[in-house]
Amino acid sequence: MNKRFLLALGLWLLLVVAYFVIKINFFPTPPEPEQPKVLAPHTVPAEQAEQLLQPLAVPLAQIDLALHAQPKEVEAAVGKVMAERASAAERAAELRRKQESEWQNDAITLGSSKDYKLLVTLSRAGAAVRRIQLNEYRSADRATARPTDQPLLLVDDDLDGTLNNLPLADRLERQSYRLLVDDMPLAWEVLPDQERIDENGVRTQVVFQAIAAGKNVRILKTFTLAPGDYHVGMHLRFESLAPGAEVRYMLTGARGVPVEGEVWKTMPFRQIVTGTVTPSGSAIRHLVTPQEIRDDAKRGEKEKKLKSPPIAGESPPERLQFSGVMLQFFASLAVIDGDPNKHAYIEKVEPEYYGDDPKPLVHGQEWPINERFQGRIAPKLTSRVIKPATDAPQEHKYQLYSGPTKIYLLRFQTGVPEEVVNGYYAQHLNIMTDYPWWPIFAFGWTQLVVFFTDCMHWLLIQLSWICGGHHWAAIILMTVLVRGLLFPISRRQALMSLRMQKLAPEMKALQEKYKDDRQALAAAQMELYRKHGVNPFGGCLVMLLQMPVLMGLYYALYESVDLRLSGFLWIENLAAPDMLFYLGSWPILLKDLTHTLTFGYVVINLGPYFNILPILSTVLLVIQQKLLTPPPADENQAQQQKMMKYMMIIMGYAFYWVASGLCIYFIISGSWGMLERKLIPKVSHEKPEEPPAKTGPGKRRPREKTSTNGAPDGFLGKMKDWLDDFLEQARKK
Incomplete structure (x- = not known):
């Protein structure tokens, strides 16, 4: 059921992306005509306006005289007032023109x-x-x-x-x-x-x-x-x-x-x-x-x-x-x-x-x-x-x-x-x-992260030059290159994690046996680790070794001003969300989601645009988690795994406004992680076999050219033999 749902969701997302890519590239919406910019009239300061309008203050006695005068005298009085008003308006306009002229020369x-x-x-x-x-x-x-x-x-x-x-x-x-x-x-x-x-x-x-x-x-x-x-x-x-x-x-x-x-x-x-x-x-x-x-x-x-300071001279x-x-x-x-x-x-x-x-x-x-x-x-x-x-x-x-x-x-x-x-x-x-973001680590850790961040900036600039200025291609190449260089370390971490998972039933038995003696339990656990060649702190150490490199890669993509305003397909700015389409033109449900909705303690605000890349990143994270997570051993573990699925959905909402360049990195990195997981064999606790005897100095025993499943001889057969060798050596290690 889960596989069918994920497959249907992936196909739906693929269709949506294909539709908008075709629409944007082949049927673009004509731009709206630009409206002329209307500026409000310039206002003169109050004190200057009062001085300019002072001549308009006609004495009350003059107005009373004009009301009781003959028509010719009334006409003359009104004409005088209008002339004074026109003169004041002309002086105000002249002052405004003078100020504008001075400002233009400013x-x-x-x-x-x-x-x-x-x-x-x-x-x-x-x-x-x-x-x-x-x-x-x-x-x-x-x-x-x-x-x-x-x-x-x-x-x-x-x-x-x-x-x-x-x-x-x-x-x-x-x-x-x-x-x-x-x-x-x-x-x-x-x-x-x-x-x-x-x-x-x-x-x-x-x-x-x-x-x-x-x-x-x-x-x-x-x-x-x-x-x-x-x-x-x-x-x-x-x-x-x-x-x-x-x-x-x-x-x-x-x-x-x-x-x-x-x-x-x-x-x-x-x-x-x-x-x-x-x-x-x-x-x-x-x-x-x-x-x-x-x-x-x-x-x-x-x-x-x-x-x-309050003390003089300090x-x-x-x-x-x-x-x-x-x-x-x-x-x-x-x-x-x-x-x-x-x-x-x-x-x-x-x-x-x-x-x-x-x-x-x-x-x-x-x-x-x-x-x-x-x-x-x-x-x-x-x-x-x-x-x-x-x-x-x-x-x-x-x-x-x-x-x-x-x-x-x-x-x-x-x-x-x-x-x-x-x-x-x-x-x-x-x-x-x-x-430094963490005062505890302060200088040593920060300098290490800054060093790798600068290295990633250098690598991104060089790859962008190789790719002809296409920064999206440089992001993909840099992610693959960095994850490839870290493959031996991440592979060792994954193998150690699988071995620890394989020992989980025996660890649970030891906890039941020595539940009242913590010292004996610790000794028994260390003996179990030694017997199976497992270092309980090896996974943490390997993860710690990867962190400065991966953090440097993340910060380089976050800080790079070159990604700003660089485009890819429908994306116009790799430093901004991909904004596939405007939600306001879709049905009423999506219009409502563009504004803030509150469901109890949950607040949803998708903004005016639909972003597809954060959703793809979240789907890949869910699939990767499903591949890496072993079957639950009890009800508590099953409940924890269920909670992790919900956490992934919440994380997807938090990622909804992440820059598209970072989303490309998450997608490529997640895809690499799934491929890496497929290449890691199951861990066996049997005693490793002796390496094959060599037929001569520096020569390996010749491999059979025919396989039980009828694999063809030639290039494909050699590739299969190489992959079998690689997996066999990984299993023995």
Whole structure:
């Protein structure tokens, strides 16, 4: 019955996949015409509107006079009011045109979309970053993470498309890496004579200056960009204008960082990542999620780690190295350029929550998102008090990094100098991904997993090049290659497990015999293991040897930015669920499952799309478990096996939003496991036979060319003989 059910389920899934593959590739749905974007009219600030409309305030006596006057006088009074109103409206329109003109001229660009890794847009008015474009990567749809034909804007002050509807002050607040004094913006101006342009006419340096009112400090803010850098250099210089000058500044973090795949993400959309360094040089990573920022208690706990100690002159245990916003594949950070123990610029870091994410549109319908994970966040860095002398200005140097979270991948990207990547490692940016999850194992275990993860990244990149850039083929080849190399270890583990299962009846008999003497039971068990050549800890040791390799393979597929927006068949993004078809176009039952349904303690939410690969992965896991699980010896064991089947179904639901690239790995790995199980013979406890005598030095006894089942001689016969030899040697071992 189980075999028939699994066969029917497999055939049904195969038919569904075939139908949608044919439909997508041969009968594509025509794209919907793009609706023109309608912008709301620009609004003038209230104080300016009041000044412009002041002439419209007609005295009450004048209106009363007009009501009792002759018709000609009434007409003249009304005409005068209308003329004043038209004049005020014209002046308001002129002011709006002037503001728009100034805003259009506000942008200053660093770098270019050619020969540079970044294209950076700065603001003249705010001396801050408006946009950072990553030229090597494309953007993805906010709701589903499907690829677009636009370059990736990792920092964007117009993320929601409403920037032009805002007054100037609100536009400035959307900018990133602003410098504030007393929580107020400064009046910046550009120094044209400090500008630098390379031989291709590309601007590479811009210098701003401002005077901190009441602080007697002149601030110079310099931005620089080199072709192979994934960071913008930011150099702050503080000059004293009078004795006793002092200032403290606040540096805002990256705003307008986009999210990909909001309708299916099961992790925080954004996280604030902060790296600190201890006096001994050890790097420590701190993560803050939007939900934690909304919780005042947890936010206060995060702030305490970087606040100045209460005792004057005492050094804090950690110094800030970097802080910023991190996504799954990219991050935008403010990094202290140098050793933070020598350049302790920052006194504290405060997480800032500045708005909710709007609900995305899926097929023209607003779709709910997980409230726990959503939220627009950024850090705010507060400096120590700076006291520049008249003849000794102080300088703070930063790097504004915007690039992949996995720093190791930059080593394989053309145009990125090796010294730049080494500099990122020296600034501990690698701990964004390469950081211990288990403090117990800490450094040794983490370094081992990171080593194998980097090896898998290297292997995946090489196989992708061999496969002509087809990353799905590279995933399959890498999985087969790794599992093949681990076959001797996994085979030994499986054999040990089978031997332990074969000894289960004898072990149960010993437990009944020595149930009152634990010491005698332990001695009898060890004697039984020795008699049959079984190491009870061998299976655990073999599993432990495999874990770093398999974990490295998993993390490599999870971190690889190359899989992002890479397609295969109907899959448009291997870093997202496969999204075979839209559930909203199917019967009412499937429509209901797209939203959250609650059955007691069970909550079902399939989202707007049907994902087939997680279901195939779960089916393979169930089949593999059935093949590896021995028949139950008693009712308790049968009940446990039944519970494991239900756990597999729950695991399938948890896997429903797993990236399709990882699902391909699970499918290939599960198929390999089933094939591996078929090649492992049954364990016999009989005394091993003596090896066949050799007919001569270095020669084996010739094998009979004819077999009892009439196997043909030739290539097929040789293959059968080789397989028989392999299984025979495995049985004897």
